[in-house]
Amino acid sequence: xxxxxxxxxxxxxxxxxxxxxxxxxxxxxxxxxxxxxxxxxxxxxxxxxxxxxxxxxxxxxxxxxxxxxxxxxxxxxxxxxxxxxxxxxxxxxxxxxxxxxxxxxxxxxxxxxxxxxxxxxxxxxxxxxxxxxxxxxxxxxxxxxxxxxxxxxxxxxxxxxxxxxxxxxxxxxxxxxxxxxxxxxxxxxxxxxxxxxxxxxxxxxxxxxxxxxxxxxxxxxxxxxxxxxxxxxxxxxxxxxxxxxxxxxxxxxxxxxxxxxxxxxxxxxxxxxxxxxxxxxxxxxxxxxxxxxxxxxxx
Amino acid sequence: xxxxxxxxxxxxxxxxxxxxxxxxxxxxxxxxxxxxxxxxxxxxxxxxxxxxxxxxxxxxxxxxxxxxxxxxxxxxxxxxxxxxxxxxxxxxxxxxxxxxxxxxxxxxxxxxxxxxxxxxxxxxxxxxxxxxxxxxxxxxxxxxxxxxxxxxxxxxxxxxxxxxxxxxxxxxxxxxxxxxxxxxxxxxxxxxxxxxxxxxxxxxxxxxxxxxxxxxxxxxxxxxxxxxxxxxxxxxxxxxxxxxxxxxxxxxxxxxxxxxxxxxxxxxxxxxxxxxxxxxxxxxxxxxxxxxxxxxxxxxxxxxxxxxxxxxxxxxxxxxxxxxxxxxxxxxxxxxxxx
Numbered sequence: 001x002x003x004x005x006x007x008x009x010x011x012x013x014x015x016x017x018x019x020x021x022x023x024x025x026x027x028x029x030x031x032x033x034x035x036x037x038x039x040x041x042x043x044x045x046x047x048x049x050x051x052x053x054x055x056x057x058x059x060x061x062x063x064x065x066x067x068x069x070x071x072x073x074x075x076x077x078x079x080x081x082x083x084x085x086x087x088x089x090x091x092x093x094x095x096x097x098x099x100x101x102x103x104x105x106x107x108x109x110x111x112x113x114x115x116x117x118x119x120x121x122x123x124x125x126x127x128x129x130x131x132x133x134x135x136x137x138x139x140x141x142x143x144x145x146x147x148x149x150x151x152x153x154x155x156x157x158x159x160x161x162x163x164x165x166x167x168x169x170x171x172x173x174x175x176x177x178x179x180x181x182x183x184x185x186x187x188x189x190x191x192x193x194x195x196x197x198x199x200x201x202x203x204x205x206x207x208x209x210x211x212x213x214x215x216x217x218x219x220x221x222x223x224x225x226x227x228x229x230x231x232x233x234x235x236x237x238x239x240x241x242x243x244x245x246x247x248x249x250x251x252x253x254x255x256x257x258x259x260x261x262x263x264x265x266x267x268x269x270x271x272x273x274x275x276x277x278x279x280x281x282x283x284x285x286x287x288x289x290x291x292x293x294x295x296x297x298x299x
Numbered sequence: 300x301x302x303x304x305x306x307x308x309x310x311x312x313x314x315x316x317x318x319x320x321x322x323x324x325x326x327x328x329x330x331x332x333x334x335x336x337x338x339x340x341x342x343x344x345x346x347x348x349x350x351x352x353x354x355x356x357x358x359x360x361x362x363x364x365x366x367x368x369x370x371x372x373x374x375x376x377x378x379x380x381x382x383x384x385x386x387x388x389x390x391x392x393x394x395x396x397x398x399x400x401x402x403x404x405x406x407x408x409x410x411x412x413x414x415x416x417x418x419x420x421x422x423x424x425x426x427x428x429x430x431x432x433x434x435x436x437x438x439x440x441x442x443x444x445x446x447x448x449x450x451x452x453x454x455x456x457x458x459x460x461x462x463x464x465x466x467x468x469x470x471x472x473x474x475x476x477x478x479x480x481x482x483x484x485x486x487x488x489x490x491x492x493x494x495x496x497x498x499x500x501x502x503x504x505x506x507x508x509x510x511x512x513x514x515x516x517x518x519x520x521x522x523x524x525x526x527x528x529x530x531x532x533x534x535x536x537x538x539x540x541x542x543x544x545x546x547x548x549x550x551x552x553x554x555x556x557x558x559x560x561x562x563x564x565x566x567x568x569x570x571x572x573x574x575x576x577x578x579x580x581x582x583x584x585x586x587x588x589x590x591x592x593x594x595x596x597x598x599x600x601x602x603x604x605x606x607x608x609x610x611x612x613x614x615x616x617x618x619x620x621x622x623x624x625x626x627x628x629x630x631x632x633x634x635x636x637x638x
Contacts, residue, residue: 188388190388190390193384193386194390195403196357196377197355197382197383197461198383199376199404200403200407208403212394213393215394
């Protein structure tokens, strides 16, 4: 077929292709592209403190927001929250999945328990931890004592973010466990057997077979967990309400939170949301570019 | 460089392995001499791989003993058995380079970085892999991967090589070439090879000895020539040889209560014979012609040289059974009776 003929055929097929793509394009346009474009537009509008009288006045608002103390502090909180939750969540997920990967009697029970948090909503998980850490009635607060009793881990500026992170790690553990378990089950058994015959002990097999072969799985889980950490809202809203003293005001809480200082200012909220989108985009690209070179995707 | 192995005869004594009440290996005793190239041959599910895995230490015997040299190794980890294993899938680490794959057994043993790099290079040179050392397994062909698996096995100079159908993933041409390479490697390494296959061609062309297995039990052990020329049972007679040996029921060929076996190349078309049959199929294979017919209810095959005149389908032919080529088997036990 000549190039001209191929080109003609492509044009001839275009209406049918568009018709078949139309439902997806409508849904994508209505629920992703339009809100995104609208957020970009809103983000450059300057509104009065009540959120009314919004006016377009150039795009400088994005730079102003980026430079603001509130954004930088919220970005710092969110970044630290991700640093706390992602590595620990991944490590725990790998550890539990490796433990539960043994072909032992009754292991199905533990697999169910370890993966159960995936069926637990953020609200339920947060409430559970709220009560566990409550300085008056919380069992964990009783065990830990000290600052956990007065003023309480969620009420202390130095520990609040850690406490929220623990809740988040717990809530995400089921997801990480399931993903890593699936990854483990795709590793061919003969790689372990070969290493075993060659004399590799448990740690050598883990570091030379399990971890490298889990590369794609861990990259996926890492990107998802980082994205979730940056988008976490429920934990902050229910456990600390962004406090004490802004120590748990994440970017999402700055956008939506009841106690946020930009509450009601849709222009500023949209600007922060767009910047959060940009931050996540850059982070995901960095993660994928940086880690992918060391990740092996099979033969 | 030579890879001289320690003296490594392998002795299996009454070895049994039971999985969920089913004996995968059933009371197998086998002596594999030092420097032997022993082929464990049998159909899928006959227990040959399980037997090999017990030698390598990947399965614990339910009963019986495995000894390497003079040492009973039942309770000894694979690492201490001085055994290397080559898997059907090669089991190469896909994320490591060829060099790192070959070095791995030495790394596990704490050999210094420079020493193991040197030994890996030598093993790679032995198998013609020098130019591929920096590649990953995914960038190699099947034959090259197979050689990397071999290089990883020879690099630590084990006393015994266990190979589990290492050629089965190769195409026919490469398989033929690699068979010859393995025989040469065995001669050069002077190690004991235990090689599992279901392919009788591999068994006949590579092994110094062949152990034929069926349903977890050992049917016969001998040189390839012995198991072909004097099969110990109907199973061996029909498993080795293509087409398989013709085995005729009692009373058809001779007047004794025995099953009579005869290889297709020994069965003759004889116009004067009283055993008459009708040709049902003629296969011209170029170098030979296979004539199919039936004696009573039993299908038989006659192999003719290509230059011989072949009958046509539907022709009435006579078959003669030269006595010196007959194999007699007990109808009750299927074991050879003229031994």
